[in-house]
Structures are given as structure tokens and as C-alpha cells.
Amino acid sequence: MTIQEQVKxxxxxxxxxxxxxxxxxxxxxxxxxxxxxxKLAKKTKIDIQSRGVTLIIxxxxxxxxxxxxxxxxxxxxxxxxxxxxxVISGGLLLSYVGAIYTQSxxxxxxxxxxxxxxxxxxxxxxxxxxxIVSIQxxxxxxxxxxxxxxxxxxxxxxxxxxxxxxxxxxxxxxxxIPEFFYTYDWYRIDYNIYAILGLIFSAEIFYYVFSxxxxxxxxxxxxx
Amino acid sequence: MPIxxxxxxxxxxxxxxxxxxxxxxxxxxxxxxxxxxQLVISYQxxxxxxxxxxxxxxxxxxxxxxxxxxxxxxxxxxxxTIGGILTTYIGYKQHSPITFIIGLFIFISGISFGSYExxxxxxIDRGLALMSTFIIFSSFYGLSxxxxxxxRSKRYYTILNLLGILGxxxxxxxxxxxxxxxxxxxxxxxxxxxxWSNLKTGLILAGVIGLFIISYIKSIAYFxxxxxQLVITxxxxxxxxxxxxxxxxSLLYDPNNLYSYTDNDWAQRNxxxxxxxISMNILFLAGVLWLLYTAYRLKEVWRLNLxxxxxxxxxxxxxxxxxxxxxxxxxxxxLSLGVIFLITGWILERVRRNILASIDN
Numbered sequence: 001m002t003i004q005e006q007v008k009x010x011x012x013x014x015x016x017x018x019x020x021x022x023x024x025x026x027x028x029x030x031x032x033x034x035x036x037x038x039k040l041a042k043k044t045k046i047d048i049q050s051r052g053v054t055l056i057i058x059x060x061x062x063x064x065x066x067x068x069x070x071x072x073x074x075x076x077x078x079x080x081x082x083x084x085x086x087v088i089s090g091g092l093l094l095s096y097v098g099a100i101y102t103q104s105x106x107x108x109x110x111x112x113x114x115x116x117x118x119x120x121x122x123x124x125x126x127x128x129x130x131x132i133v134s135i136q137x138x139x140x141x142x143x144x145x146x147x148x149x150x151x152x153x154x155x156x157x158x159x160x161x162x163x164x165x166x167x168x169x170x171x172x173x174x175x176x177i178p179e180f181f182y183t184y185d186w187y188r189i190d191y192n193i194y195a196i197l198g199l200i201f202s203a204e205i206f207y208y209v210f211s212x213x214x215x216x217x218x219x220x221x222x223x224x
Numbered sequence: 225m226p227i228x229x230x231x232x233x234x235x236x237x238x239x240x241x242x243x244x245x246x247x248x249x250x251x252x253x254x255x256x257x258x259x260x261x262q263l264v265i266s267y268q269x270x271x272x273x274x275x276x277x278x279x280x281x282x283x284x285x286x287x288x289x290x291x292x293x294x295x296x297x298x299x300x301x302x303x304x305t306i307g308g309i310l311t312t313y314i315g316y317k318q319h320s321p322i323t324f325i326i327g328l329f330i331f332i333s334g335i336s337f338g339s340y341e342x343x344x345x346x347x348i349d350r351g352l353a354l355m356s357t358f359i360i361f362s363s364f365y366g367l368s369x370x371x372x373x374x375x376r377s378k379r380y381y382t383i384l385n386l387l388g389i390l391g392x393x394x395x396x397x398x399x400x401x402x403x404x405x406x407x408x409x410x411x412x413x414x415x416x417x418x419x420w421s422n423l424k425t426g427l428i429l430a431g432v433i434g435l436f437i438i439s440y441i442k443s444i445a446y447f448x449x450x451x452x453q454l455v456i457t458x459x460x461x462x463x464x465x466x467x468x469x470x471x472x473x474s475l476l477y478d479p480n481n482l483y484s485y486t487d488n489d490w491a492q493r494n495x496x497x498x499x500x501x502i503s504m505n506i507l508f509l510a511g512v513l514w515l516l517y518t519a520y521r522l523k524e525v526w527r528l529n530l531x532x533x534x535x536x537x538x539x540x541x542x543x544x545x546x547x548x549x550x551x552x553x554x555x556x557x558x559l560s561l562g563v564i565f566l567i568t569g570w571i572l573e574r575v576r577r578n579i580l581a582s583i584d585n
Binding site for chain 1: 268
């Protein structure tokens with residue numbers, strides 16, 4: 001058996017570190033080798049567990065978000081204008097209250113999940129309120145509005161998941177650019193709105209990148 | 225499988241491949257030779273660089289939309305060209321190779337569409353548009369050499385070098401196939417008269433050669449030992465010159481009938497563009513052999529892998545392009561190909577082992 005396999009067996013038997021060191025030193029392995037393998041074994045175990053919990057919570061949040069959107073869409077006309085705004089605002093409020101509560105009792109993964117849910121409800125709100133007031137507007141513009149909101153939330157709240165949502169929402173309008181410029185005529189109001197929102201979004205990203213990512217330590221890695 | 229199904233598939237595979245390469249090179253590395261392919265150092269760094277790239281793309285499109293809504297009609301490619309240069313520069317300054325690459329691609333798309341549009345609108349020789357491709361990619365290669373001497377900018381050196389080689393290689397390879405007969409005909413089918421066309425070619429030729437000589441003389445003092453790297457840039461320049469000269473020489477001989485055969489007259493048309501194709505293939509092979517030589521001189525394994533891959537693709541594609549497809553031909557071809565590759569592989573494996581051993585030392 002290799003040292004890797006032996007360490008794995010011992011860790012699974014719930015042996016203490018001292019026992020593992022003693023056992024393997026007797027078999028002739030070096031201390032540095034044992035140390036490295038022990039670190040790797042522990043790291044893999046912890047990483048997989050935490051990744052699993054995070055994924056389950058994230059899928060839960062996304063499912064609730066989708067359920068909310070489809071429920072609203074199915075009974076949309078029954079609510080009335082104030083009812084519609086109320087449902088969206090209520091959903092947003094509930095997720096944020098839940099997020100604050102879970103943060104206070106020390107559940108960071110649920111906190112992240114609820115924050116993601118809040119952003120999804122916000123996005124649904126942007127599209128659905130567009131429907132209430134019957135604005136014929138390009139989907140790319142709605143996504144830009146959504147992204148501007150999410151990047152603000154990501155700036156104000158400490159959450160990794162929101163950074164990735166910003167990335168996803170930033171890429172989406174880029175894929176929509178050719179369709180946008182081919183579908184909509186010149187001099188339409190959409191162009192003005194797109195230009196203004198695009199500049200706001202970019203300014204936000206620049207500010208965000210230069211303020212939030214300035215702590216990355218390049219000294220050991222980069223040579224430029 | 226229809227072509228529209230293949231393109232997304234290839235794009236998807238390319239994206240997956242790029243992600244794997246980036247993540248594999250993400251770990252902490254401390255030696256300078258390893259740093260040449262290190263694009264990001266962590267997921268946070270990847271996110272930062274991508275966000276910067278996205279912000280620049282949105283700025284460019286927003287400015288384009290804004291100008292048009294104000295009634296100022298400027299082609300999108302000018303925004304892309306200027307925005308691409310800016311993005312590339314900021315990417316370099318902000319330790320962001322991925323933003324740097326995004327900027328280069330924005331610049332390439334802008335300048336190539338721009339030169340094509342300008343050439344078409346002003347009814348000037350459309351060979352100019354194609355020539356610009358050669359000049360851009362050989363400039364990338366030339367520019368990369370200035371990073372080579374600065375050991376701290378190894379990553380940007382690799383990006384520009386690789387992009388220059390790929391751009392020049394793909395353009396030359398495409399122009400060397402019979403499938404490019406439409407392109408050659410399109411270049412030559414200019415609105416200009418034959419005399420003006422040749423005069424203009426001569427002027428541009430003189431300009432390009434002049435610029436190259438100036439850059440060559442200046443580079444002697446600057447590049448010192450790495451002067452031989454400029455040969456790839458020279459390949460690009462020769463390609464640019466050939467793209468202009470060849471159709472015009474053909475026009476001198478046969479001003480009325482060039483490229484005007486019917487679609488069924490393939491044999492005649494193939495004969496007409498035969499010199500063009502041969503010259504492009506010689507250029508391609510010369511470039512690949514030079515790449516092989518620089519791999520050995522610079523002790524960079526990726527050059528070796530790339531040149532072998534290029535040779536393999538060259539032989540395989542040219543067979544289907546040139547040889548009549550009968551069963552006997554095919555069997556003889558694959559037999560000889562197999563023998564050649566076995567022997568070449570045997571020799572190259574020894575060369576490669578020597579290179580790897582010398583790198584380790």
C-alpha cells in the first residue's frame with residue numbers, strides 16, 4: 001500500500017494524528033511525507049463536505065426562486081397592480097430578513113443562498129414590472145438593469161456567490177449585443193437607454209474591481 | 225452533421241479546453257519558466273480579469289449606441305479598434321492577461337472588419353484588407369519579442385507570440401488551399417485598371433519593405449541575440465506582399481479572363497491559381513520549420529508541439545485538397561504517411577528528449 005492509501009485508511013478509522021504519525025514512522029516513511037499526505041487527506045474531506053452543503057443550499061434557493069416566478073406568472077392577472085408589486089417586494093423583503101437572521105445565528109451558507117434568492121426575485125421583478133406598465137423594451141436592457149442592482153448588492157454585502165452572479169449577468173448582455181443591434185432600428189429610444197445603462201454598469205464594475213479586488217497578493221505569483 | 229451544429233460544438237470544446245488550461249495553470253508557481261503560461265493565480269483573480277474585460281466590452285457597445293442615438297454614425301469597427309487597444313493596454317497595466325487577450329480580440333475584429341469595409345466602400349483593392357491580416361499578426365509577433373527581453377512580462381510574450389503564429393499560420397494555410405480560389409479571385413477582381421493596380425501595389429510594396437528594413441535595423445540594437453525571431457515577422461510580411469503581387473501579375477498576363485471561368489471549369493481555375501497556392505504553401509512550411517528551429521533555440525516545448533501538430537494537419541488536409549480520391553491512392557497515401565510519421569516521430573522523440581533534458585539541466 002502507498003502512503004496515500006495508508007493515510008486514507010487511518011483517517012477513515014478516526015485515528016488521531018499522533019497515532020497516524022507513529023504508525024507510519026514505524027513503517028519507514030518520512031515525517032514530511034506523512035505531513036503532506038495528512039494535509040491532503042483532510043483538505044479533500046472538508047472541501048467535499050462543504051461543497052456538497054453549499055450546492056444543496058444553492059439549488060434550493062434557485063428552485064424556490066423559479067417556483068416563485070412560475071407561481072406569479074400563472075396567477076399574474078389575479079393580483080392587480082398593487083398586488084403584483086406587493087408580491088415582489090414581499091418576496092424580496094422576506095429573503096433579506098431571512099439572510100440577516102441566518103447571518104446573525106452563524107449559518108453563512110444559508111445566508112448566501114438567501115441572498116442569491118433575493119437577487120433572483122429582484123431580476124424577476126425587473127421583468128414583471130416591465131409587464132405591468134407594458135413597456136416594449138429589449139431583454140438586454142432589462143438584464144442590464146438587473147446586473148446594475150446585483151453589482152450594488154454585491155458591493156454592499158459580503159458574499160462570494162453574488163460576485164459570480166455579477167459575472168453571469170455581465171456575460172449575458174454581451175451575447176445579446178448582436179441581436180440587440182440587428183433587431184432594433186437606429187435612433188430608437190432603446191439606444192439611448194442602452195448607452196446610459198451600459199456606461200453606468202461599466203463604471204460600477206470598474207469601481208467594484210478596483211476597490212474589492214485590490215487585496216489579491218501577486219508578490220509570489222506574478223512577475224509583471 | 226450540418227455546419228451550424230459543428231460550430232457551436234467546436235466553440236464549446238474550445239471554451240472547455242481554455243478553462244482546463246487556465247485552471248491547471250492556476251496553482252502557485254515560483255519559477256519564471258512556469259510563469260509564461262500562468263494567466264490567473266486564483267478564482268478571484270480570474271473573476272477580476274473577466275469583469276474588467278466585460279466592462280470594456282459594455283463601454284464600447286454603449287458608446288457605439290450612444291453616438292448613433294445622437295445621430296453621429298461611425299462604424300462599430302472604429303469603436304472596437306480603439307477600444308481594443310485601450311483594453312489591451314489596461315489589461316497589461318493591471319496584471320490581467322485575460323483582459324489583455326479580450327482586448328486583442330476586440331482589436332482584431334475591429335481592424336479586420338474595418339479595413340474590409342473601407343476597402344469595399346471606396347472600391348480599392350480588397351487585397352489590402354487581407355494584407356492587413358498578415359501585417360496585424362506579424363506585428364503581434366514582432367511586438368512579443370520586445371516583451372521577451374523583459375523577463376517579467378513572460379506571460380504577455382507568450383500570448384502575443386502564440387496569437388501571431390496562429391494568425392499567420394491559419395491565414396497562409398487557408399490561402400494555400402484550392403478552396404481559397406474564390407478569395408484569390410475576389411482580391412483580383414478589383415475595380416481599378418491594371419496599370420493603376422500594379423502601380424499601387426508597387427507603392428505599397430515599397431512602403432512595406434521600407435518599414436520592415438527600418439524595423440529590422442532598429443531591432444539589431446534592441447533585440448541583440450533574439451534577432452532570428454524576427455524571421456516569423458518576415459514570413460508575415462512576405463505573405464502580405466504575395467497577397468498583393470500575385471493576382472496583379474496574373475492580371476498583367478490575362479487582364480480579361482482572370483478568375484472569370486464558370487464554376488464547372490475547376491481544372492482551368494485550379495491551374496490559374498496554382499502559383500499562388502504553391503507560394504503560400506512554401507511560406508507555410510518555411511514558417512513551420514522555422515518554428516521548429518526556434519523551439520530548439522529557445523527551449524520552449526509548446527513551439528515544438530505546435531509545429532508538429534501544424535505539420536500533421538498540413539499533410540492530412542493537403543492530401544484531401546490535392547490528391548484524387550481513389551481507394552488505391554488513399555491506401556498508398558496512408559501507408560506512406562504512416563511510415564513518414566513513424567520515422568519522423570522516432571527522430572523527433574530523440575530531439576524532444578534532448579530539449580527536455582537540457583531544460584531540466
